[in-house]
Amino acid sequence: MRHITLTIAGLFLSIVPAFADQVLATSKNCMACHATERKLVGPAFKDVAAKYASDKTAVDKLAIKIQKGGAGVWGPVPMPANTQVSDADAKKLAAWVLTIQ
Secondary structure, three states: HHHHHHHHHHHHHHHHHHHHHHHHHHHHHHHHHOOOOOOOOOOOOOHHHHHEEEEEHHHHHHHHHHHHOOOOOOOOOOOOOOOOOHHHHHHHHHHHHHHOO
C-alpha cells in the first residue's frame, strides 16, 4: 500500500508543475490564441515544442517572442507583444511550452 501511495504522490507532483504553468499561460492570456494540442489563432504549443526541440537556445528565443511579439514564423498573423509578462514568467512559459508533446 505504501508503494502505491508513493507512486500516486509522485504522479501528482509531476502533474502539478505542468498544470501550474498552464495556469500561468491562462493568466497571461496565452490561451486566448494558443492551445496545447491544436492551432487556434497561433500555433499549437506542441507544434512550437516540436519545431524548437533541438534548439538549445529555444527558451531564450521564445521568451523574447513572448514579450516582444513576432511575425512570419507561423504565418501571416503576427503575435502581439506581451509587455505585462516579466522576464522570469516569459522564461517559465517558454520552458513549459517546450515540454509539451
